Amino acid sequence: MPTRTRNAVVVGAQWGDEGKGRVVDLISEKFDIIARFQGGSNAGHTIMLKDKKFVLHHIPCGVLRKNKVSIIGNGMVVDLETLVEEIKNLKKSGFQITNRNLKISSLAHLILPYHKSLDIGREALKGSSAIGTTGRGIGPAYEDKIARQGIRIIDIAHKKTLKAKLQLVLKEKNKILNKVFNKPTFKIEKMISSLSKNYRYIKEFVSNTEEYLNNQTRKNKKILFEGAQGAMLDVDFGTYPFVTSSSTIAGGASVGTGVPFSSLGTVVGISKAYTTRVGHGPFPTEMFDNQGLLLREFGTEYGATTGRPRRCGWLDLIALKHSIQISGIDSLVLTKVDVLSMFETVKVCVGYQIKNKKITTFPLSLDDLGIVKPIYKEFDSWTLEEVVSSKKIPKNLNMFIKFIEKFLSTPISMISVGPERDQIVYL
Ligand code: IMP
Numbered sequence: 406m407p408t409r410t411r412n413a414v415v416v417g418a419q420w421g422d423e424g425k426g427r428v429v430d431l432i433s434e435k436f437d438i439i440a441r442f443q444g445g446s447n448a449g450h451t452i453m454l455k456d457k458k459f460v461l462h463h464i465p466c467g468v469l470r471k472n473k474v475s476i477i478g479n480g481m482v483v484d485l486e487t488l489v490e491e492i493k494n495l496k497k498s499g500f501q502i503t504n505r506n507l508k509i510s511s512l513a514h515l516i517l518p519y520h521k522s523l524d525i526g527r528e529a530l531k532g533s534s535a536i537g538t539t540g541r542g543i544g545p546a547y548e549d550k551i552a553r554q555g556i557r558i559i560d561i562a563h564k565k566t567l568k569a570k571l572q573l574v575l576k577e578k579n580k581i582l583n584k585v586f587n588k589p590t591f592k593i594e595k596m597i598s599s600l601s602k603n604y605r606y607i608k609e610f611v612s613n614t615e616e617y618l619n620n621q622t623r624k625n626k627k628i629l630f631e632g633a634q635g636a637m638l639d640v641d642f643g644t645y646p647f648v649t650s651s652s653t654i655a656g657g658a659s660v661g662t663g664v665p666f667s668s669l670g671t672v673v674g675i676s677k678a679y680t681t682r683v684g685h686g687p688f689p690t691e692m693f694d695n696q697g698l699l700l701r702e703f704g705t706e707y708g709a710t711t712g713r714p715r716r717c718g719w720l721d722l723i724a725l726k727h728s729i730q731i732s733g734i735d736s737l738v739l740t741k742v743d744v745l746s747m748f749e750t751v752k753v754c755v756g757y758q759i760k761n762k763k764i765t766t767f768p769l770s771l772d773d774l775g776i777v778k779p780i781y782k783e784f785d786s787w788t789l790e791e792v793v794s795s796k797k798i799p800k801n802l803n804m805f806i807k808f809i810e811k812f813l814s815t816p817i818s819m820i821s822v823g824p825e826r827d828q829i830v831y832l
Contacts, residue, residue, distance in 0.1 A: 410622070410667075410668050410669070410670045411625070411627045411670060412436075412622070412627060412628045412629070412630070412664075412668060412669055412670030412671075413432075413436070413627075413628075413629050413630070413670045413671045413672070413673055414629075414630040414632065414655045414658045414669050414670065414671075414672045414673070414732075415428060415429050415432070415629065415630065415631055415632055415673045415675060416632035416635070416636060416653065416654060416655050416672065416673070416674055416675070416728075416732050416734070417632060417633075417634055417635025417636060417638075417653065417674075417675055417676075418635060418636055418637075418674035418675060418676040418725055418728040418729065418732070418734060418737065419635045419636070419637055419676055419677065419680055419681070419682075419721075419724065419725070419728070420634075420635050420637045420638055420644075420680070420681065420682040420683075420688070421448075421633075421634040421635040421638055421649075421682075421683070422635075422677075422681055422683070422706075422708070422709070422715065423635060423675040423676055423677050423740060424675055424677065424738075424740035424741065424821060425450060425466075425631065425632065425633070425675045426450030426451050426452050426461065426466045427451070427452055427453070427466075427740070427821065427824070427826075428673070428675050428738050428740070428819070428821075429450070429465065429466040429467065429629065429631045430452045430466045430467070430469055430470070430826065431826060431829060432629065432673075433465075433466065433467035433470055433473055433629055434470060435627065436467070436473070436627040436628060436629040437473065437474065437621070437626040437627050437628070438467075438473065438474045438475075438476060438618065438621060438626060438627070438628045438629070439465040439466065439467030439468075439473055439474070439475050439476065439628075439629045439631055440465065440475075440476035440478050440614075440618065440628055440629070440630050440631065440658075440662050440664075441463070441464075441465045441475075441476065441477055441478055441481055441630075441631050441632075441633065441661075442478040442480045442481070442630055442631070442632065442657055442658045442660075442661025442662045443478075443480045443481060443632065443633060443634075443651035443652055443653060443657045443661045444481060444482070444543070444633035444634055444649065444651055444653070445462070445463060445481055445482040445483060445484060445516055445541065445543055445546070446462040446463060446483075446484045446487045446488075446516065446539075446541045446543075446710070447462075447538075447539040447541045447543045447633070447634070447649060447710060448461075448462055448463075448633035448634065448710065449461075449462060449708065449709025449710035450462075450466050450631075450633070450709070451709045452466055452469060453824045453825055453826075454469060454826070457498070459495075459498070460709050460710075461491065462484075462487055462488075462491055462710065463477055463481065463483060463484075463487065463488045463491055464477065464488075464491055464492070464495070464507065465477075465631045466631065467629065467631070468495065468500065468502070468506070468507065469500065472506075473506065474505070474506050474507075474508065475506060475507050475508070476508050476509075476510070476614050476617075476618065476662065477507075477508070477509040477510060477513060477614075478510050478513065478614060478661045478662040478663075479510040479512035479513050479614065479615060479661060479662065479663060480513075480651065480652075480657060480660055480661020480662065481510075481513045481514075481661065482513065482514045482515070482516050482542075482543060482546040482547060482550070482651075483509070483513050483514070483515055483516060483558065484515075484516040484541065484542070485515060485600065485603035485604065485607065486599070486603060488509075488603075488607065489603050489606050489607060492507070492606070492607070503609075504609045504610050504612075507610045508610055508611075508612050508614050508617060509558065509607060509610045509611045509612070509614070510558070510611075510612075510613075510614040510615065510662075511557065511558050511559035511611050511612065511613060511614075512557055512558070512559060512615070513557065513558050514546055514547075514549070514550045514555040514556065514557050514558075515546070515555070515556045515557065515558065515561075515600075516541065516542040516543070516546040517542070517546070517556065517596065518542075518591055518596065519545070519575070519578040519579075519582065519591050520542030520543075520545040520546045520549070521540065521541065521542035521545075522542075522582055522586070522588055522589075522591075523542070523545040523578070523581070523582065523586070524538055524540055524541065524542045524543070524544055524545050525540050526582065526585070526586035526588050527544075527545075527586075528540070529586075530585075530586065535685060536646060536647055536648075536684060536685060536686070537647070537683065537684025537685040537686070538649075538684065539684075539708075539710050539711050540711070541710070543649060543650055543651075544649075544650045546650075547650035547651060548650070549574070554570075554573070554574050554577075556570055556571065556574070558604075558607075558611055559611075561600050561601065561604040562604070562608075564597075564601075567597065567600070568593065568597060571593050571596060571597065572593060575591060575593055575596075578590075578591070579591060614662070614663070615662065615663030615664075616663075618662055618663060618664050619663065619664060619665075622664060622668050628664065628668075628670075630655075630658035630662065630664075630669065632653055632654075632655070632657065632658070633653065634649050634651075634653045635653055635728070636653055636654050636674075636727070636728035636731055636732055637682075637724055637727075637728065638653055639651075639652060639653045639654050639657075639731070640652060640653075641654075642654060642727070642731045644686045644687050644771065644774065645771075647684065647685055647686025647687070647771075648686075654728075654731050654732040655669065655672045655732040655733055655734070656732070671735045671736070672732055672733050672734050672735050673734070673735065673736055673737075673738060673818070674725075674728060674729060674732060674734035674736070674737050674738070674815075675737070675738045675740060676720070676725055676728075676737055676738070676739055676740070677704075677720070677739070677740050677741045678720060678739050678740065678741055678742045678744065678745050678751075678805075678820075679700060679704075679717065679718065679719055679720050679741070679744070679745060679751075680717070680718045680719065680720055680721050680724070681704075681706050681715040681716060681717050681718075682715065682716045682718075683708050683711070683713050683715050683716070684713075686771075687771055687774040687775055688716055688718060689718075689721060689723075689724070689754065689757060689774065689777050689778075689779050690718035690719040690720070690721045690754045690779050691716050691717070691718040692717055692718045692719065696748065697716075697717045697718065698717075699747060699748075700717040700744065701714060701715060701717050703744055703747050704717070704741055704744040719751070719752040719753060719754055719779070719781065720752075720753045720754065720809075721753075721754040721779070722753055722754055722755055722809065722812050722813060723754060723755070723756065723757060723764075723765060723766070723767050724754075724767055725737075725813060726765075726766075726767070726812075726813055727766070727767035729813055729815055734815060735815070736815065736816045736817070736818040737809075737813070737815055737816070737817045737818065738817070738818060738819045738820070738821070739806070739809070739817050739819070739820045739821070740820070740821040741821060742792065742802065742820045742821065742822055743789055743792055743821075743822040743823055743828075745786060745787075746786055746787055746788055746789040746791075746792065747786075747789075748786050749785070749786055750783050750784060750785055750786055751783070751784050751786050751805070752781040752782065752783050752784070753781065753782055753784070753805075753808070753809065753812075754779040754780065754781055755780055755781065755782050755812065756779075756780040757777035757778065757779060757780065758777065758778040758779075758780055759773060759776060759777045759778075760776075763780065764777075782808070784801060784804060784805045784808070785801045786801060787799040787800075787801045787802040787805075792822045792830075798820075798830065798832070802820075806820070806832070816832075817832055818831070818832060819831050819832060820832065
């Protein structure tokens with residue numbers, strides 16, 4: 406597919422945790438600006454640098470490279486307390502964070518303490534029907550944005566407006582927290598004082614990032630749009646309601662940064678060589694046996710934000726096909742290929758059996774998704790030594806890759822064979 410600009414969007418093609426962080430960290434070398442466009446502190450992008458592990462929640466992974474500008478876009482929801490911590494930690498590790506390399510959109514919405522309390526309260530009330538959220542207040546914060554009662558970063562600078570808005574919204578939130586969830590209420594003074602303190606720390610980074618990005622595009626600077634979570638968690642096209650509350654697909658990059666859709670460029674989708682999911686919701690290829698446990702341990706499949714064990718399963722090409730279509734993915738990066746080397750044979754799902762019928766499209770109804778039986782194609786596996794030492798693609802792995810490319814009509818441009826920056830094979 407022809408590239409419309411020199412920009413690119415990186416999105417998750419599964420249920421999140423595909424390894425977007427490390428791919429962005431790697432390819433950001435070729436870009437000038439890295440912009441996050443949705444989500445918030447629910448994301449945990451992990452990068453290994455010389456044995457040191459960095460987990461970023463708000464700041465794009467490009468921040469770990471010199472001379473790159475990182476953008477926190479208007480489409481994100483920001484937890485100021487966590488963001489300040491994140492900046493402080495990076496500075497402590499020796500990274501220079503200034504208003505030249507970090508810019509925060511003044512239009513981004515805030516995650517406030519009542520959002521977190523409501524998120525946790527609502528999940529508890531739902532009991533066994535809970536979504537399994539990260540408890541970071543993401544849903545309630547986006548809810549307020551759409552309900553036109555969210556507080557944005559720009560509001561903190563205007564004390565009178567901030568107080569008036571908070572007064573209005575707290576009236577409702579405190580009633581709900583107290584009456585529905587039997588939880589403590591919040592005091593406006595304490596909230597304003599905490600917001601003001603944290604705002605003083607981030608003030609220098611806050612600006613009109615939408616204008617900045619468009620100006621830079623005109624100057625031919627290259628922008629990499631960094632997605633969080635994955636297409637299957639998209640609020641419209643994911644396994645609703647077991648999704649996050651933002652547009653995780655490539656289209657979200659335009660709304661979440663103010664850069665026109667025609668300037669987004671090529672779309673790179675990230676997928677593991679198998680599948681994982683945290684939280685509840687359908688997962689047709691989930692493994693409940695010993696192999697699933699092995700995959701979790703060998704792949705260290707534990708959430709970067711919450712530490713929760715991830716559910717593990719085989720690669721689902723039907724779900725991937727859905728993501729590729731919705732995000733317009735031009736090429737795929739297959740991560741954690743090394744992990745599958747512990748098995749003698751590996752499987753990929755090539756269809757679903759539903760009531761004696763074979764289907765090859767992703768069912769939109771959760772009732773259907775809940776009863777589908779995956780149809781697998783099995784491959785002989787490869788050894789770790791073959792992949793890591795020679796950096797050539799072993800025969801069996803090559804067959805695996807070629808099959809996926811053909812099935813999805815999408816090229817695989819890179820595979821990762823370990824967590825370090827150089828453990829990547831370009832195809
Ligand atoms: P929320 O985004 O905290 O509201 O969580 C909604 C759903 O998205 C839950 O199933 C979470 O486990 C999942 N989720 C949110 N962020 C991530 C992520 O960064 N990786 C994987 N799953 C995520």
